[in-house]
Amino acid sequence: MNTDWDEIKRLAADFQKAQLSSTLARLSERNCIEVVSLLLEKGLIDLVFTTDGKEYLTHDHLRREIEDELYVNGGRINLVELSKSLCVDLQKIQPVAEQIAQEDVKITLILGQLISSDYIVRIASEINERLNQNGEVNISELTGAYDLPSDFLLHEIVEKNLGRIIFGKQDSSNPRLLYTSAFISRCKARIRGALAGITKPTPLTAILNQTGIQERIFFSLTNDVSLTGTITSRSTAGSYIPHVYTKTQSEWVKNFFKQNGYLEYESVTALGVGSDPKPFIQKQLSAANKLTFLDKCVVGQRIIDQVESTLEESIATSSFLDVSTILPSVIGEQDIEKLIQIILTPSKQRLTQMFGTLIVTTKYIDNLLKPVYIIAETNAKASVDSGAYQKFIAEKTIKKDFETEEAIGKVDKREERRKKAAGGKAGGGAQGRETKTKSTKKHQRGGKNKDFDDSGSDDDFAAVSKKNKKDQQLDIVHVHEIKKAIKETLENDGLDDIVNEIANFYHVQISKYAQNKAQEFYEASLQNSMQNRKQNHSALQDKLNVLLNDIRLYEKGLKMFTSTETQAQLTKYLLKSLGVDFCNEISFYIAIESELSFPNTLSNQLTTEQRTRIAAECEASFKQPLMAVNKSLNGTVEEFLTAAENILAPCSMILKKIDKKKDKQIILTHKQGLLDQLYKCNDPSLVLHLASLVIFTIATGNMLHASGKFVSSILDFLALGILSDDDNIQLMKFHEFVLMLFRAENDEMKAELNVKLDEMIPKIKDMAANFKKISKNKDDRED
Numbered sequence: 001m002n003t004d005w006d007e008i009k010r011l012a013a014d015f016q017k018a019q020l021s022s023t024l025a026r027l028s029e030r031n032c033i034e035v036v037s038l039l040l041e042k043g044l045i046d047l048v049f050t051t052d053g054k055e056y057l058t059h060d061h062l063r064r065e066i067e068d069e070l071y072v073n074g075g076r077i078n079l080v081e082l083s084k085s086l087c088v089d090l091q092k093i094q095p096v097a098e099q100i101a102q103e104d105v106k107i108t109l110i111l112g113q114l115i116s117s118d119y120i121v122r123i124a125s126e127i128n129e130r131l132n133q134n135g136e137v138n139i140s141e142l143t144g145a146y147d148l149p150s151d152f153l154l155h156e157i158v159e160k161n162l163g164r165i166i167f168g169k170q171d172s173s174n175p176r177l178l179y180t181s182a183f184i185s186r187c188k189a190r191i192r193g194a195l196a197g198i199t200k201p202t203p204l205t206a207i208l209n210q211t212g213i214q215e216r217i218f219f220s221l222t223n224d225v226s227l228t229g230t231i232t233s234r235s236t237a238g239s240y241i242p243h244v245y246t247k248t249q250s251e252w253v254k255n256f257f258k259q260n261g262y263l264e265y266e267s268v269t270a271l272g273v274g275s276d277p278k279p280f281i282q283k284q285l286s287a288a289n290k291l292t293f294l295d296k297c298v299v300g301q302r303i304i305d306q307v308e309s310t311l312e313e314s315i316a317t318s319s320f321l322d323v324s325t326i327l328p329s330v331i332g333e334q335d336i337e338k339l340i341q342i343i344l345t346p347s348k349q350r351l352t353q354m355f356g357t358l359i360v361t362t363k364y365i366d367n368l369l370k371p372v373y374i375i376a377e378t379n380a381k382a383s384v385d386s387g388a389y390q391k392f393i394a395e396k397t398i399k400k401d402f403e404t405e406e407a408i409g410k411v412d413k414r415e416e417r418r419k420k421a422a423g424g425k426a427g428g429g430a431q432g433r434e435t436k437t438k439s440t441k442k443h444q445r446g447g448k449n450k451d452f453d454d455s456g457s458d459d460d461f462a463a464v465s466k467k468n469k470k471d472q473q474l475d476i477v478h479v480h481e482i483k484k485a486i487k488e489t490l491e492n493d494g495l496d497d498i499v500n501e502i503a504n505f506y507h508v509q510i511s512k513y514a515q516n517k518a519q520e521f522y523e524a525s526l527q528n529s530m531q532n533r534k535q536n537h538s539a540l541q542d543k544l545n546v547l548l549n550d551i552r553l554y555e556k557g558l559k560m561f562t563s564t565e566t567q568a569q570l571t572k573y574l575l576k577s578l579g580v581d582f583c584n585e586i587s588f589y590i591a592i593e594s595e596l597s598f599p600n601t602l603s604n605q606l607t608t609e610q611r612t613r614i615a616a617e618c619e620a621s622f623k624q625p626l627m628a629v630n631k632s633l634n635g636t637v638e639e640f641l642t643a644a645e646n647i648l649a650p651c652s653m654i655l656k657k658i659d660k661k662k663d664k665q666i667i668l669t670h671k672q673g674l675l676d677q678l679y680k681c682n683d684p685s686l687v688l689h690l691a692s693l694v695i696f697t698i699a700t701g702n703m704l705h706a707s708g709k710f711v712s713s714i715l716d717f718l719a720l721g722i723l724s725d726d727d728n729i730q731l732m733k734f735h736e737f738v739l740m741l742f743r744a745e746n747d748e749m750k751a752e753l754n755v756k757l758d759e760m761i762p763k764i765k766d767m768a769a770n771f772k773k774i775s776k777n778k779d780d781r782e783d
Contacts, residue, residue: 048092062088063096066114070107075119079112110152123153124161127178131168135183139176150176198242249273253284261302264330292342294335303327307343311359315351318363320495333357355498355505369506371485372477376510379476380517384525389518392474394596398613476514479503540589541653547582548644548655550703553663554578555637557702566713574705575633579640580605583630586647587614590626593651594618621650671697678765684738684757691731691768692718698771711735727767734760 048057057065065086070077079097083090101109106117123146131137139158143150154176158166169184171177194207249271257263263285268277281298285291290301307323314321323336331339336357344352344359352359383389482503490499551574558570584606591614606614608630615626625647632643645655671694678690685708692714696704699722706714715735719728737757744750 048088057088059096062086062092063100066093066096066100070114070116075116075122077114079114082114108156111149120157121161121165124157124165127158128166128168131166131178131180135180135186137168137178139178195242245272249280250284253281257285257289257300260328262297262299262328262331264297266296292339294331294338296332296335297330299331299339304339304343307339311343311348311352314359315348315361318361318367320358320360320364320493322358324357353505355501358495358498360502365502365506368486368489368502369510372482372506372510373513375481375485376477376514377517379481380514381521383474383476383518384521389474389476389522393522394591395610397596398610398617474515474518475511476518477507477510479507482507482510537652540585541648544582544585544644544648544653545656547578547585548641549658549663549666550705551575551578551582551637552641552658553666553703554705557696557700557704558706560696560700560702560704561713561717563713566710570704570706570710571637573707573710574637575635575640578705579633582644583611583633586629586651587611587626589651590614590618590622594622622647625650667697667701667703670703675769678768682758682761684734684741684754684761687761687764688731688735688738691764694768695723695771727771730760730763730767734764 048059048062066082069082069085079090079093082097083093086093097109097114101107101114108115108120127137127142139150139154142148142153146153158178162168162170166178168178168180171179198207252271253263253268256267263281265277268281269275273280278293278298282291292299292301292304306326310326311321323340324331324333327336327339333356337354340354340357340359344354350362352361353365354360380389480503483499486502487496487499490496490502554574555571558567558574561567561570587606587610594614594617596614596617611626611630615623615630618626625643629640629643629647632640648655674690674694674697678687678694681687681690689708689711692711693704693706695718696702696714699718704714712735715731719732723731734757737753737760741750741753741757744753
C-alpha cells in the first residue's frame with residue numbers, strides 16, 4: 001500500500017512539474033481528465049465530484065469543509081443546505097455526516113441535521129430564560145419553536161440539563177411541562193384565595209377566568225391546596241360548592257320543614273341541590289322525622305296525623321271531608337290523592353268513598369241516595385205496568401236462544417270436521433286404501449265482528465254472553481233522574497261539583513236494584529195474570545173487533561178518491577198504522593199462549609223481525625194464520641181483513657157482524673172527536689189537517705185515516721164540487737200560508753205569516769163546524 005502511495009506521489013510530482021514546465025511540456029485539460037479517470041478506474045485514488053463537475057474533493061477535505069460549515073452556522077446545519085453550499089451531492093454528504101456523528105460525541109445527526117453540543121447548550125440556556133419569564137414551559141411549544149422532535153428536546157436537552165442549565169421542575173402528571181417554584185407558589189395562592197372567597201356554587205370556568213390559571217394546572221394543584229372548612233364538594237356540573245352555602249341549605253330545609261310539616265321539591269331544587277332533591281331531603285331529615293315522599297312534595301307525620309284525625313271525626317258524624325281544605329295549598333291534587341290512598345286503610349275504605357280530593361262516608365251516601373231508591377222502585381213498577389220490562393225479558397230470551405242455536409250449530413260443525421279428520425281410514429274411497437285426512441283450521445279474520453270461530457273453544461257460549469252483556473241491560477233509572485234527586489242536598493252542603501260524578505258512579509248499582517225490583521213486580525203480576533186471563537181475552541177480542549171495523553170503515557173513505565196512486569198511499573198508511581196495531585196485539589197474545597215469555601201488555605209495539613220471530617216459534621195452530629196476517633200488511637185492505645178473520649179463529653175469538661146503524665154512530669162519534677180536537681187546537685198545520693178531515697167526513701159520510709202529508713190530496717178532492725167557491729178559496733189560501741210558514745227562512749217572515757194564520761184560524765174552525773153538504777136534492781143535505 002505504501003508502494004502505491006509513493007508511486008502516486010511521484011506521479012503527482014511529475015504532474016506538477018509538467019504543469020510548471022513550458023507550454024510545450026504541459027498537459028491539456030482533456031489529458032488531465034483522462035489521467036484522473038484512469039486513476040479512478042484503477043482504484044488508485046478515491047475522489048468526490050462536485051455537482052458542477054469542475055472540481056474534485058477528497059473525503060478528508062469534504063469532512064473538513066462539513067465541520068467548518070457546522071461551526072460557521074452556529075452548531076446546527078441541514079444536510080440539504082450543506083449540499084447546496086458545497087456543491088456536493090447529498091448522497092455523498094450523508095455518509096460523511098453519519099461518520100462524523102458516530103466518531104464525535106459532541107455532534108448529533110437528527111432529522112437530516114447536524115447539531116453540535118454548543119448549540120444544545122445554547123438552546124438549554126434559551127429554554128431556561130423562557131422558563132424564568134413565563135414561569136412554565138411546554139415541550140410541545142418548544143418543538144414548534146426549534147423545529148426539533150419533542151422526545152429529543154425532552155431527553156437530550158431538557159432532562160440532561162435540568163438543574164444544571166435549566167432550573168425548573170417537571171410536572172409529576174405530565175413530564176413535558178416545566179414550572180418554576182415561584183410560579184407554583186403563585187398559582188397555589190391564587191387558587192386558595194379564589195376558593196376561600198366564593199359564597200355560592202361557582203362554575204369552574206368563572207374561577208379560572210378570575211384567577212387566570214390554566215385548567216390543567218388548576219386541577220394538578222387543587223389537591224395540594226389546604227381547603228378544609230372552605231369547600232364542601234365539587235358537583236358533577238363542574239361547580240365548586242362552598243361549605244357555608246351547604247350549611248345554609250341544610251338549615252333552611254330543616255327550619256322550613258319544622259315550621260310547616262312539608263317540603264316542596266321545586267323549592268328545594270331552587271336551593272341548588274341538583275335535579276333530584278329527594279336524596280338531599282332524606283339525608284337532612286330522615287334521622288329525626290318519618291317522611292312520606294309524594295310526587296311533588298314530601299310531608300311529615302304531623303300532617304298525616306292531622307288528616308287521619310279529621311277523617312275519623314267525619315266518619316263518626318256520617319259526613320264528608322274535603323282533604324284539600326286542611327292541607328297546604330301547594331300540595332297538588334295528585335299528591336292529595338296519593339296521600340289519601342296512604343291514609344285510607346282497608347277498614348276505613350269500607351266506610352268511605354273517594355271522589356277526587358273529597359272523602360264521603362258511606363252513611364252520608366246512603367242518606368243521600370234514599371230518594372233515588374224510591375224513584376228506582378217507582379220506575380220499576382212503571383216499567384212492569386207499561387210492559388217495558390216484559391218486552392226486555394222477551395227480547396233478551398229470543399236473542400239468547402238465537403245465539404245459543406247458532407253457537408251449537410257451529411260447535412257441531414266443528415266436531416263433525418274433527419271426526420272426519422280423525423277417522424280417515426274409511427274403505428270406500430281411494431280404492432279401499434287407508435287414508436288420513438289432514439285437519440284444517442279456519443283462521444279467524446276480522447274477529448272483532450264475529451261471535452264464534454270454527455276453531456274456537458268450548459267456551460263460545462260464555463264469550464257471546466260476555467260480549468252482549470251490556471246490550472242486555474234495561475235502563476230503568478236514568479242518570480239525570482239520580483242527578484235531580486241528589487242535586488239539592490249536595491248544593492246545600494257545597495258539593496254541587498260532584499253531582500255528575502256521584503250520579504254516574506252509583507248509576508249501575510241503582511239500575512241493578514231497580515231491575516231486581518222490576519223482577520219482583522213482574523213475578524207478582526204473573527201470579528195475578530191467570531186470574532185476569534179470561535177478562536183480558538174478552539177485552540182483547542173487543543179491541544181487535546173495533547180495530548178491524550175501523551179499518552173497514554176507513555177503507556170506504558179512501559175509496560172515495562178517484563186517483564189510484566192516492567188510494568194506494570192511503571191504503572199503505574192505514575195498514576202500517578191500524579193494521580200493525582192489530583198484528584202487534586194478536587202477536588202478543590199468541591206469544592203468551594205459546595209461552596214465549598212475551599209480556600201480556602197491549603200497548604207495546606213490536607218490530608217486523610219480532611213479529612216474524614213469534615210466528616216462527618209459536619204453536620203450529622197459530623203459525624200459518626199469523627204469518628199470513630203479517631204478510632198481508634203489504635197487500636190490500638181486503639186481503640188484510642180476510643187474513644185477520646182467519647187468525648181470530650185459532651185464538652178462540654169471534655169477528656162480530658157488521659151493523660150499519662152502529663157504523664153510522666161510529667162515524668158521528670169520529671166526527672165529533674175531530675171537532676173537539678179542532679176546538680182545542682191552535683197550531684195552523686194541525687188546524688188545517690183536522691178541518692179537512694171534518695169536512696171530508698161530513699161531505700162523504702165516511703171516515704178517512706190520513707196523515708198530514710195527504711192534506712193536499714184531501715183539499716183537491718173537496719174542491720171538486722164539495723166546497724163552495726168562497727170556502728174553497730179561503731181554505732186553499734190558508735193551506736198556502738201554512739206551506740209558506742214551513743218554507744220561511746227568517747224570523748220576520750215567520751212572524752208575519754203567523755199573524756195572518758192566527759187571524760184565519762177562527763174562520764177555518766167555523767167553516768168546519770158549520771159545514772153542510774152541498775147537494776142538488778134538499779133531502780140529501782146533512783147537518
